[in-house]
Amino acid sequence: MVRTRSWIVLCLGLLTAGAPAAYAADCPGHPDALGTSRTLVVDPREHPRIGTMQYRETLPLRDHEVVLTFDDGPLPKYSNQVLKMLDDECIKATFFIIGQQAKANPEGVRKLVAAGHTVGTHSMSHPLTFDRMPVEKYEPEINGGIEWTSAAMTDPSKLAPFFRIPGLMRAEGVENYLISRGIQVWSADFPADDWRHVSSDRVYQLAMQRLEAKGKGILLLHDIQARTVAALPKIIRDLKARGYRIVHVVPATADRPATPTTPVEWLLHPPTETTPIARWPAVPNFVFTETRTLPAPALADLNALTEHQPLLPRRTKAQTNIASTLAVPGRDLFAIPEGSVEVLLSTTLSRRAATRMAMAAETPHTAKDKAAKGKAGKMHAPRTAHAAPAGPKHAAQAKNTAPKSTTPTRLATGVKKRA
Numbered sequence: 001m002v003r004t005r006s007w008i009v010l011c012l013g014l015l016t017a018g019a020p021a022a023y024a025a026d027c028p029g030h031p032d033a034l035g036t037s038r039t040l041v042v043d044p045r046e047h048p049r050i051g052t053m054q055y056r057e058t059l060p061l062r063d064h065e066v067v068l069t070f071d072d073g074p075l076p077k078y079s080n081q082v083l084k085m086l087d088d089e090c091i092k093a094t095f096f097i098i099g100q101q102a103k104a105n106p107e108g109v110r111k112l113v114a115a116g117h118t119v120g121t122h123s124m125s126h127p128l129t130f131d132r133m134p135v136e137k138y139e140p141e142i143n144g145g146i147e148w149t150s151a152a153m154t155d156p157s158k159l160a161p162f163f164r165i166p167g168l169m170r171a172e173g174v175e176n177y178l179i180s181r182g183i184q185v186w187s188a189d190f191p192a193d194d195w196r197h198v199s200s201d202r203v204y205q206l207a208m209q210r211l212e213a214k215g216k217g218i219l220l221l222h223d224i225q226a227r228t229v230a231a232l233p234k235i236i237r238d239l240k241a242r243g244y245r246i247v248h249v250v251p252a253t254a255d256r257p258a259t260p261t262t263p264v265e266w267l268l269h270p271p272t273e274t275t276p277i278a279r280w281p282a283v284p285n286f287v288f289t290e291t292r293t294l295p296a297p298a299l300a301d302l303n304a305l306t307e308h309q310p311l312l313p314r315r316t317k318a319q320t321n322i323a324s325t326l327a328v329p330g331r332d333l334f335a336i337p338e339g340s341v342e343v344l345l346s347t348t349l350s351r352r353a354a355t356r357m358a359m360a361a362e363t364p365h366t367a368k369d370k371a372a373k374g375k376a377g378k379m380h381a382p383r384t385a386h387a388a389p390a391g392p393k394h395a396a397q398a399k400n401t402a403p404k405s406t407t408p409t410r411l412a413t414g415v416k417k418r419a
């Protein structure tokens with residue numbers, strides 16, 4: 001098992017050995033360096049939100065391309081170690097700076113710029129409440145981070161218009177504010193949970209597992225964590241062994257146009273020709289120009305005379321007219337016509353049998369009634385005693401008069417008469 005695995009690793013190493021070598025030439029003194037395979041120039045105005053952890057679009061990376069990002073620094077103790085490792089491998093990454101960190105350690109920001117990394121911002125004090133902050137709160141948070149980070153730079157124009165919301169606590173208002181200022185909102189494609197209380201091995205495993213699952217993307221790390229510093233050499237070693245390539249992302253400027261891309265490249269997995277949905281026409285967005293011609297119904301339309309009158313269905317004038325012109329149907333309309341079942345039966349069966357049949361045909365109703373009453377009587381005996389007199393009285397009446405007044409008796413009488 002172990003031997004098989006080492007063989008696979010060895011084979012992978014041999015297969016991909018050629019790829020990093022091509023970039024190592026750009027890394028003097030480090031022939032085995034992972035290097036940076038290419039620089040991607042992006043225009044924040046064309047693709048304002050990126051990172052599939054939260055958004056539809058992400059950077060237009062090819063398979064096995066990775067963008068490394070580091071948040072929350074600079075914190076000299078760990079940031080300097082991260083910087084050294086990246087330098088040794090000639091890897092260019094993107095750093096999202098916290099304003100207060102830049103204020104406390106401006107030299108750390110200058111080092112990043114001098115090393116050629118991309119520097120964006122990550123708010124002033126890293127509040128994890130961007131998703132519920134009013135504009136009066138998030139505006140100074142965003143601007144404070146930008147001010148202090150650019151103040152730390154020798155050339156403030158080096159600051160990239162890239163922003164990552166602390167804790168990825170996104171909100172529509174925050175995003176719209178950033179976008180209105182031409183700032184690109186960066187989420188990520190996968191984290192490595194290096195801000196949690198996990199081992200550096202776990203950080204390395206998660207980074208590689210999640211990268212392998214997506215095949216490419218933006219990795220979210222933090223250069224202020226000891227476990228990240230410990231995990232980074234292993235991540236870099238594995239990226240090299242598995243043939244991944246590092247992409248450096250920079251913002252477009254007047255003299256540096258955006259890398260030409262097609263919209264579909266900004267999707268993590270662009271739909272192929274064989275995917276039916278890619279060819280399905282989009283549902284049109286209907287725009288109603290004449291909305292004013294469709295007023296909301298007035299209270300009067302709902303048959304309410306005054307606003308205090310409950311909105312119950314009321315007899316309309318038309319209904320009243322109908323009621324007054326149509327006569328009440330006569331009782332005999334509902335009588336069962338002569339010559340029905342029991343009469344027919346009386347020709348073949350005895351008169352007594354016909355009567356029984358006729359009774360049976362009608363009794364279920366009465367029997368059920370009685371049963372229900374009996375049950376109710378048992379169950380609610382104490383309560384019925386205190387109930388309105390109508391209840392028990394009605395029950396008693398029904399019991400006494402039912403056989404005489406209900407239809408079966410009448411029908412039986414009819415049979416008798418005929419016979």
Ligand SMILES: [Zn+2]
Nearest residue numbers: 071072166167
């Ligand atoms: Zn953060």
